[in-house]
Amino acid sequence: MVQRRRRLLMVKQLQLIRPVNLIMVALTMCFMRYSIIIPFLEALSNMLEVDLHSQMSNFQFALLVLSVLLITAGGYVFNDVMDVNIDRINAPERPMVKLNLSVKKYTTVAYILFGAGTILGLVMAIQAGNMFLAMFHLVAVASLYVYSIAYKRSFLLGNLIITFLAALVPLIVGLFEVTQLQLSYVSELKRFEDFNFNFLAYWIIGFAVFAAILTLAREITKDAEDALGDKQFGAQTLPIKFGIPVTKGVITAVYVGFLAALWHVQYHYLPDQYTFIYCIVLSALTLGLIASTFMAKDAKGFHWASTFNKLVSFIGLCYALLVWYMIDSGQIFAQ
Numbered sequence: 001m002v003q004r005r006r007r008l009l010m011v012k013q014l015q016l017i018r019p020v021n022l023i024m025v026a027l028t029m030c031f032m033r034y035s036i037i038i039p040f041l042e043a044l045s046n047m048l049e050v051d052l053h054s055q056m057s058n059f060q061f062a063l064l065v066l067s068v069l070l071i072t073a074g075g076y077v078f079n080d081v082m083d084v085n086i087d088r089i090n091a092p093e094r095p096m097v098k099l100n101l102s103v104k105k106y107t108t109v110a111y112i113l114f115g116a117g118t119i120l121g122l123v124m125a126i127q128a129g130n131m132f133l134a135m136f137h138l139v140a141v142a143s144l145y146v147y148s149i150a151y152k153r154s155f156l157l158g159n160l161i162i163t164f165l166a167a168l169v170p171l172i173v174g175l176f177e178v179t180q181l182q183l184s185y186v187s188e189l190k191r192f193e194d195f196n197f198n199f200l201a202y203w204i205i206g207f208a209v210f211a212a213i214l215t216l217a218r219e220i221t222k223d224a225e226d227a228l229g230d231k232q233f234g235a236q237t238l239p240i241k242f243g244i245p246v247t248k249g250v251i252t253a254v255y256v257g258f259l260a261a262l263w264h265v266q267y268h269y270l271p272d273q274y275t276f277i278y279c280i281v282l283s284a285l286t287l288g289l290i291a292s293t294f295m296a297k298d299a300k301g302f303h304w305a306s307t308f309n310k311l312v313s314f315i316g317l318c319y320a321l322l323v324w325y326m327i328d329s330g331q332i333f334a335q
Contacts, residue, residue, distance in 0.1 A: 015095050016080055016106070017073035024314065025072055025169055028211070031320035032173040036203050039327040041181075048192065055180035060127060064176060067120035067137060068169065073146035074113030075165075081107050082148040089229030090299075114141045119305050128180055136172055140165060153235030159219040166215035167208040174204035202211060203323070206265065212314055213261065217254040218309040220247060221293065225302035251293050255286050262286075277317055285312045 033054070041052040056064065080087070080096045081103055087094045095101060121137030143161050151158040181197045223230070223237040224247050231240050239247040266279045289312060292305040326332040 001308070011093050012099060013101070015075050016101075018076045021076070022069050022072060024310075024317075026065055028169050028207075028317055029068065029173050031063075031317060032170045032204055032207065033061055033177070034231050036207075037173070037177050037200055039324050040200060040203075043327050043330075043332075050185070052181075052185065054183055055128075055177055058094050060124065063120055064124050064172070067117045067124060068140075068172065070113050070117030070120065070196075071137060071144070072117075074110045075119060075142070075148070075182035077106055077113065078110035078144065079148045079152070081110060082152075086226075086229050086233050089232060090226045114144075124176065126286040128176060130179060133176060133179070136168065136175065140168060151228055153233070153237055155236045155241055156238060157235075159216060159223070162219050163212045163216040167212040170207045170211065174201055178204075193275060207317070207320065209261065210258065211313065213254060213258045214309060214316065217251050217258070217289070218306050218313075220251050220254070221302055221306045221309065223247070224251075224296070225299045225306060227300065248293055248296075252290050255290050255293075259283055259286055261274045272326065274317075274322055274326060274331075278322060282312070282316055285315065 033056075038054055041054060044050070045052045054061075080094060083090075083094075084096045084103055087097045092098065096103075096106065118141055122134045125131050125134035130177075136322050143165055147158055147161045151161060178197050181200070185197075220238055223283050224239045224244060225235070227239040227244070231236055238250060247276050262279055262282060289305065289308055292308050294300075296302045296305050323332065
């Protein structure tokens with residue numbers, strides 16, 4: 001009985017690091033490597049008769065993913081520590097409040113996670129021979145720290161910090177891969193006029209931009225969900241400064257921007273039938289997001305809209321699997 005209680009307590013404490021969100025982060029990075037970068041390199045190797053391969057081993061990539069997960073987990077723990085008082089109103093079910101966990105202890109846990117992730121990032125940058133790459137881990141830690149300390153409940157700035165960090169998840173895979181590819185194959189590819197690996201960067205930037213747009217909408221939605229408690233603690237978020245109706249309008253504008261960007265890319269760069277169908281599905285889901293936002297009347301309604309946003313984000317991420325299929329079948333090069 002005692003062991004069972006301990007296990008339950010451990011499971012509840014693990015909620016501090018948001019395991020589902022961490023899985024999404026890991027999947028995002030894996031999709032960029034195994035569904036975009038490696039399939040493209042394999043296909044180009046066959047087309048150009050040049051041996052192109054990833055510049056990171058699977059083990060090195062696993063360390064890169066782990067470094068990002070550690071920093072992300074540290075951000076979640078630190079955020080909950082800083083929010084312990086306001087969560088008594090907004091989210092009393094959170095572990096820090098419900099289990100009455102030690103603020104001092106879990107602040108230390110957050111710092112350890114931040115430190116471990118940063119050190120791993122530094123190791124990866126040294127292995128890549130580019131110390132500049134370590135800067136992105138440092139920027140992520142600094143951003144998460146100032147977000148929780150000062151900017152989370154400010155007008156839009158906190159939302160933009162999280163939006164930037166969401167975009168950084170796929171980008172960091174490209175940064176570690178593309179920069180090394182450009183250096184490693186510079187001599188072999190001189191015989192191919194105007195060839196470089198920028199196309200890989202464009203694909204990854206595309207995923208990063210769409211992740212950022214949906215994240216921005218979700219963060220503003222979460223502000224609407226938490227407006228009651230935030231107001232009591234003097235927050236200056238969009239819903240508090242301008243009200244819920246204006247906030248719903250802004251969220252809708254972000255989703256409309258997402259749809260416009262989606263169809264612009266499809267029409268001008270990816271006119272294949274598979275992408276067209278995928279865009280129709282994503283558009284229908286995005287219209288559902290707009291409807292759920294307008295129908296939200298209270299915190300529970302906005303929570304549902306935020307959760308729905310996560311689902312749409314995941315479905316959008318899965319487009320990487322379709323790209324993998326189109327590369328493998330040769331259709332991506334026929335466009």
